[in-house]
Every structure is written in C-alpha cells, then in structure tokens.
Amino acid sequence: MLLYAIIGLILIAFGLSLHVFKMYFLIKSYRRMSVERKADVDIEGMARFIGIVSYFDGALLLLVAILSALNIHVSSFAIVVVIGISIIFMLIYSLRYDAHYFEESGKLKKGALKSMLLPVTSGGVVIVIVAVVLLWTMQPLGVVLGDDALQIKGMYGGTYAYDQMEQLKYMDELPKISMRTNGAALGSHLKGHFQLEELGAVTLFINTNDRGYIYFEYEGKKIIFNQPLEELKKTYDELKVKLLP
Known part of the structure; x- marks a missing residue:
C-alpha cells in the first residue's frame, strides 16, 4: 500500500516538474541532444504529453493505495499491464513532437522508423523484465518436505534442516508489520525481510489473503510462511x- 502511494506521488x-515547472532536463534523451538537435524538438508539447501520462499513472497508483488501505484487493499484475501499456504508448507518441522523426503534417519521415526502434524496444524490454519479476514474486509458494x-522455493527461499529447526508453531494471525527492510x-504477496512489531526481524513468505501461518526459528533467524x-x-x-526427537 505504502509503496504504491510513494511511487504514485513521485x-x-x-x-508537474515537466509540465508546470518546465524542467526539461529530466527527459534524458533531450538532455543528451546537441543544441542543433534540440531545435527539432517541440519540447513544450513533449513535456506536456509526458506530464499528462505521468499524472495518469500516478493517480492510478494512488487509487490502488487507497483501495488497499480499505482492504479491497487489486491485482498487481493488472496494474503493471496498464502502466506498461501507458509507458509504451508514451515512448511512441512522444516522438511525434520530434521533427527528426515526423514531418509537420504528422507523417513519419523516411527511415525514421528504424531509428525509433532502439528507444521503443529498450522501454519494452524494461517493462517485460519488470513484469517477469512481478510474476515470479506472485507465484504460489513452493514448499517441499524432504526427508x-x-x-522453500523462489525468491528469498532456502533449505532448512529439520534437526536445526526450533520453536515451530501455528499462528492464526500475523503480528503487525512495522516495515520492510529488504x-x-x-499487493498481498510478501517475500523477504520485514520487521514485525512483536517479533522483530522476520523473513516472510506469505500471501496475506490466506489466513494461517507457520512460524519457526532456524540458526537464529525467524521464518514465517503460509499456504492455502x-x-x-x-x-x-x-x-x-x-x-519429533
């Protein structure tokens, strides 16, 4: 919830920095252009357009944060898809403000398509990587009880020998989380290192939509995981x- 709100505000x-305060240097590709090359860009129009897309994405994330605070579940993957599409659209459409690619009539210049491929492809690759990481994080927890x-498989997982596991117990409720450290x-998927008010530092592998948790200690570390x-x-x-001994 907090992460969505922070990213939304950013x-x-x-x-606002682009659209209202005209801090055009924040557009990396524009900042690196030569003076002659910048003359081909309608930077005011481009900044306004990128600003509007940023408002949309930010407002969407703030809405998701509010819904999460009200315990209304929103699919993290759906959010990534919507924002990913908006970013790709922004990368492509913002080039219309660059006379290097488009004529005044809006027609694409000859050979411009080839030079557009790099920025668009780069943005698409980043979005795909983020989506893959999110999908991996949101996969159901893999728990294998060996001999x-x-x-515990997946991100932050590990192998825990039975003869070194201590303080095994079943918990109906999860103590309040005070912060995420690493x-x-x-959404409801929490994996990694967190601080809990009653337990201190804990490694979590949980889906908060599933009730019930297993707690144990291993080599001085506290572990909590759950499943359906x-x-x-x-x-x-x-x-x-x-x-059992």
Missing part, C-alpha cells in the same frame, strides 16, 4: 512429525 511530482529438510511487497489453509494445516502436521 510520478505526479515528475509530471531431512524443508525447502524484500518484495506486491487446508494445505498449510497438512504441512504443519507433517512438520510436527518431522521435528
């Missing part, structure tokens, strides 16, 4: 047997 501030160890918090309820209870029962 995007709106970026839009000698519990394995991890991924995408019925599967979680089965995992807990099997772990209790594995940890």
